Amino acid sequence: MSAPAALAWDxxxxxxxxxxxxxxxxxxxxxxxxxxxxxxxxxxxxYAVLDGGKRLRPLLVMAASEAVGGRADAALRxxxxxxxxxxxxxxxDDLPCMDNDVxxxxxxxxxxxxxxxxxxxxxxxxxxxAFELLTPDAEDAGDDEVPSxxxxxxxxxxxxxxxxxxxxxxxxxxxxxxxxALDEPQLREMHRMKTGALLQGSVExxxxxxxxxxAPALAAMRDYGAAxxxxxxxxxxxxxxxxxSHTLGKTAGKxxxxxxxxxxxxxxLAGARAQAQELLGTALAALERSALPDTDALRALAxxxxxxxx
Amino acid sequence: MSAPAALAWDxxxxxxxxxxxxxxxxxxxxxxxxxxxxxxxxxxxxYAVLDGGKRLRPLLVMAASEAVGGRADAALRxxxxxxxxxxxxxxxDDLPCMDNDVxxxxxxxxxxxxxxxxxxxxxxxxxxxAFELLTPDAEDAGDDEVPSxxxxxxxxxxxxxxxxxxxxxxxxxxxxxxxxALDEPQLREMHRMKTGALLQGSVExxxxxxxxxxAPALAAMRDYGAAxxxxxxxxxxxxxxxxxSHTLGKTAGKxxxxxxxxxxxxxxLAGARAQAQELLGTALAALERSALPDTDALRALAxxxxxxxx
Numbered sequence: 001m002s003a004p005a006a007l008a009w010d011x012x013x014x015x016x017x018x019x020x021x022x023x024x025x026x027x028x029x030x031x032x033x034x035x036x037x038x039x040x041x042x043x044x045x046x047y048a049v050l051d052g053g054k055r056l057r058p059l060l061v062m063a064a065s066e067a068v069g070g071r072a073d074a075a076l077r078x079x080x081x082x083x084x085x086x087x088x089x090x091x092x093d094d095l096p097c098m099d100n101d102v103x104x105x106x107x108x109x110x111x112x113x114x115x116x117x118x119x120x121x122x123x124x125x126x127x128x129x130a131f132e133l134l135t136p137d138a139e140d141a142g143d144d145e146v147p148s149x150x151x152x153x154x155x156x157x158x159x160x161x162x163x164x165x166x167x168x169x170x171x172x173x174x175x176x177x178x179x180x181a182l183d184e185p186q187l188r189e190m191h192r193m194k195t196g197a198l199l200q201g202s203v204e205x206x207x208x209x210x211x212x213x214x215a216p217a218l219a220a221m222r223d224y225g226a227a228x229x230x231x232x233x234x235x236x237x238x239x240x241x242x243x244x245s246h247t248l249g250k251t252a253g254k255x256x257x258x259x260x261x262x263x264x265x266x267x268x269l270a271g272a273r274a275q276a277q278e279l280l281g282t283a284l285a286a287l288e289r290s291a292l293p294d295t296d297a298l299r300a301l302a303x304x305x306x307x308x309x310x
Numbered sequence: 311m312s313a314p315a316a317l318a319w320d321x322x323x324x325x326x327x328x329x330x331x332x333x334x335x336x337x338x339x340x341x342x343x344x345x346x347x348x349x350x351x352x353x354x355x356x357y358a359v360l361d362g363g364k365r366l367r368p369l370l371v372m373a374a375s376e377a378v379g380g381r382a383d384a385a386l387r388x389x390x391x392x393x394x395x396x397x398x399x400x401x402x403d404d405l406p407c408m409d410n411d412v413x414x415x416x417x418x419x420x421x422x423x424x425x426x427x428x429x430x431x432x433x434x435x436x437x438x439x440a441f442e443l444l445t446p447d448a449e450d451a452g453d454d455e456v457p458s459x460x461x462x463x464x465x466x467x468x469x470x471x472x473x474x475x476x477x478x479x480x481x482x483x484x485x486x487x488x489x490x491a492l493d494e495p496q497l498r499e500m501h502r503m504k505t506g507a508l509l510q511g512s513v514e515x516x517x518x519x520x521x522x523x524x525a526p527a528l529a530a531m532r533d534y535g536a537a538x539x540x541x542x543x544x545x546x547x548x549x550x551x552x553x554x555s556h557t558l559g560k561t562a563g564k565x566x567x568x569x570x571x572x573x574x575x576x577x578x579l580a581g582a583r584a585q586a587q588e589l590l591g592t593a594l595a596a597l598e599r600s601a602l603p604d605t606d607a608l609r610a611l612a613x614x615x616x617x618x619x620x
Contacts, residue, residue: 035472041482045474092434097405097426116407120430121482127434128473131441151462157444161323163438164347164355172351172431233491 009190009300017297021079022292025058026050028080032133037125039299044114044122045129052105056305057082057202058192061287064084064206067290068213074146078154078205085162085198091119093171107225116156118220119129120215126169153208161201166310170194174260188230194308196229203228220290224283225299231279237262238272243310319610327607328369336360338390342443347435354424354432355439358614359499361398362415365540366390367512373607374516374531377600378523381477382575384456385605388464388515390439398436401429403481437472441465463518471511480504482515484570492571496615498540505546513538513608534593534608538615541589547572547618548582553620603618 009017025289033049034042058079065075094101094109095116102112103294111119134154137146148156160166170193177190203225240276241264283302287295318328342354343359368389375385392408404419407425412422421429444464448455456464470476480503487500513535517523523531551574574581593612597605 032473033371038479038482038486040486041474041479074397088434092430095407095430095575097407097430117485118482120402120405120407121478124398124433124437124472125474125478127437128469128476128478131465132469132473135462135469137466148462149458152445152458152465155441155462155465156447159438159442159445162434164344164351164435166438168431168435168438169348169351170430172348172435175427175431176350274595 008303009291009296014297014300014304017198017300020208021062022055023058023117024076024077024081025062028076029083031085032080033126033129040114040118041072041121041125044110044118044125047113048091048119048126049084051062052107053083053087054308054310055083056301057086057198058162059206059301060199060202060228060298061206061209063295063301064203064225065209067292067295067298068207068210068217068219069294070209071146072207074154074209075145075151075206077133078158078202078209081133081154081158082161082202082205083165084126084133084197085158086129086270088123088130089162089171089198090122091126095119098171098175114237123232129160131164134158142168142224147211150208150211154205156206157204159202161204162196166193166197166201167195170197178260180261182266184266187261187263187266191230191233192226196226199229199232200225217290218250219287220292224290224302225284227279227283227286228302228305231276231302233285234263234272234276234279235306238269238276239308239310240264241269276306311567318613319606321614324607324614326467326608327610331369331372333392334386335365335372335389338386342390343394343439347495350428351431351435354420354428354435357423357430358392358401358420358436361419362417363393363397364620366611367396367508369611370509370512370538370565370608371516371519373536373605374513375519376516377521377602377605377608378517378527379533379604380516380519380561381456381460384460384519385516387443387446387456388468388512388519391443391464391468392471392508392512392515394436394440394443395468395477397509398433398440398475399472401433401436401564408481418472439498440468440472446470449503454523457521460518460521463517467511467514467518468609471507471514475508476503476511477505480507483612487498488570490571492576494576496572497576501540502536505537505543509539509542510535513592524601527600527602530596530602533596534600534612535588537593537596538612540610541586541593542615544573544582544586544589547574548579548586549618550574550620551579586616 012062029049034045037045048101061079062075090104091110094104095111102109110122133139135151136146170190173190174194203221207221209219267275280302282298287299339359344355347355371389371392372385400414401420403409404414405421412419420432445461480500483500484504513531517528517531573585577585590612594609597609
C-alpha cells in the first residue's frame with residue numbers, strides 16, 4: 001500500500017525538503033505578523049507565532065501545493081494563514097478560562113507574559129490577519145498577484161476549517177466532554193473538528209493553489225488530510241501519557257489529569273498505536289489513489305505525524 | 311453643505327427604508343448563525359447575535375451598496391459579516407479579563423449566560439463565520455453567486471477593519487490607555503481603529519458590492535465612513551455621561567468610573583457635542599462630493615448616528 005522502502009524518504013530527506021520551506025515561512029511570518037500593530041499587541045502576536053512549533057500545517061500546505069503544481073506565492077500565504085489560525089487557537093486555549101496552561105513550547109504562555117486581555121486580543125487579531133494574508137491586493141502584493149478566485153477559495157477553506165463546524169466547534173465539544181464518557185465515534189468526531197479540520201484544511205488549501213486539479217485527486221487529498229488529521233490527535237493522546245513535559249514543551253499528562261476522554265483511555269496504549277498505524281495506511285493509500293506525480297513530501301509528512309516524539 | 315431640510319429624510323422615512331433591510335438581515339442571521347454548530351456553542355453564538363443591537367453596520371453596508379447600485383446578495387452577506395465581527399468583539403470585550411461587564415442590550419452578557427470558555431469560543435467562531443459568509447461557493451449559494459473577485463475584496467476589507475490595524479488594535483490601545491492622559495490626536499487614532507475602522511469598513515464593503523465605482527466616489531465614501539465612524543464614538547462618550555443604563559441597555563458611566571480618556575473628559579460636554587456636529591458636516595459633505603445619485607439613506611444614517619439617544 002505504501003511506497004517501497006527504497007523509495008520512501010527518510011527523516012534526513014524530509015528535513016532537507018522542509019528546510020527551505022520553513023525558512024520561507026519563518027521569514028514571511030516575521031515580515032507579516034504584528035509589524036504595524038500597536039506595540040504591546042504586536043509583541044504578543046509575534047511572541048505567539050514566531051520561533052516556535054513544528055510548523056506542520058505550513059509544511060502540509062507546501063507539500064500539497066507541490067503535489068498539484070500550485071503557485072508558490074499563494075502557498076506561502078496559505079501556509080502562514082493556517083499557522084496563524086493554529087497559533088491563535090493555542091493562545092486562546094491556554095487562557096485561564098480554558099486550559100489554564102502556563103507552559104507552551106517550553107516558554108511561558110502568552111497570557112502569562114502579556115496578560116489575559118492582550119492575549120485575548122492577540123488571538124483575535126491573528127485570526128483576522130490570517131484572512132488578510134489570503135487577500136493581498138495587487139498593489140501591496142507586488143509580483144505576488146494571487147488570482148482573486150484562488151483568494152476567495154482559500155478564505156472559504158480556512159474559514160470552514162476554523163469555525164463552528166471545524167476547530168472552534170471541536171473545542172466546544174471538547175469542553176463539554178470533560179468528565180463524560182464518549183464512545184469512539186464521538187471522540188473521533190470531536191477530534192475531526194478540533195484538530196483534524198485545520199490539518200485537512202491545510203492540505204486542501206495547498207491543493208487549492210493550483211488553478212485546476214482533477215476532482216478525484218482533490219478527493220484523495222481530502223481523504224489524506226482527514227486520515228493524518230485524526231492520526232495526529234491519536235499520537236497526541238499517546239504522547240500525553242508516554243512523553244515528559246520537557247520533550248513535549250508543554251505540560252504532559254494533563255488530559256488524564258483533567259479526566260478528558262482520549263484514544264488511550266478508550267483503546268488502551270496498544271490499541272491507540274494500532275489505530276495510528278491504520279490511519280497512516282489510509283493516508284498513504286489515498287496518496288496512491290490521487291495519481292499525482294509528486295507526493296513524496298506528503299508521504300513523508302504522514303510518517304512524521306505518526307512517528308514523532310513531540 | 312447638507313441637503314435642504316425639505317429633501318432630507320426624517321426618522322420615519324429612515325425607519326421605512328430600514329425596515330425591510332433589517333428584516334432581511336435578521337432572517338439571514340437566523341439562517342446562518344450557529345445552526346450547524348455543536349449545541350452549546352451554537353446557542354451562545356445565536357444569543358450573541360440575534361435579536362439585539364441597532365444593526366448600524368448592516369444598515370451602512372446596505373445603504374452604501376444602494377448608493378453604488380451594488381448586488382443585493384453580496385450586500386446581505388457583507389452586512390451580516392460586519393455584524394458578526396461587531397458581535398464577536400462585544401462578547402470578548404465583555405469578558406472578565408477585559409471590561410468584565412454583565413449587562414449588554416439589557417440582557418446578561420454571553421459569558422454570564424454560557425460561561426467564559428464558551429463565550430470565548432463563540433466569539434472566535436463568529437469571526438470565522440464572518441469570512442465564511444463572504445465566500446459562498448456556487449453550490450451552497452444557489453442563485454447567490456457573488457463573483458469571486460468581489461468575495462476576495464470583501465474579505466480583504468473586513469480583515470483589515472477587524473485586525474491589529476483596525477478594531478483589535480484599537481482595543482489594545484484602549485486597554486493600554488486606562489488611567490493615562492491621551493491628547494486629542496491620540497484619542498482620535500484609538501477610536502479610528504477601535505470603532506471607526508469597522509464602521510468605515512462597513513461603508514467600504516457596501517461600496518464594494520458593485521463591480522465598478524468611480525475612484526472619486528469610492529474615496530468620498532471612505533471619507534464619509536471615517537467621519538461617521540468617529541462621530542459614533544464621540545456620541546458614545548457623550549451618552550456614557552448623559553444617558554442612564556436602562557436607556558443604553560448597558561452600564562452607563564463606566565468609562566468615567568474606569569478612568570478612561572473620552573471625548574467628554576478631553577473636550578467637555580459642549581465641546582464633544584460640537585465635535586459630533588462638525589463630523590456630521592464632514593460626512594454630509596463627503597456624500598455631496600461622491601456625486602452618487604442615491605445617498606439619502608447614508609445621509610439619514612449619519613444624522614441618526616449623531617442624534618441617537620442610545
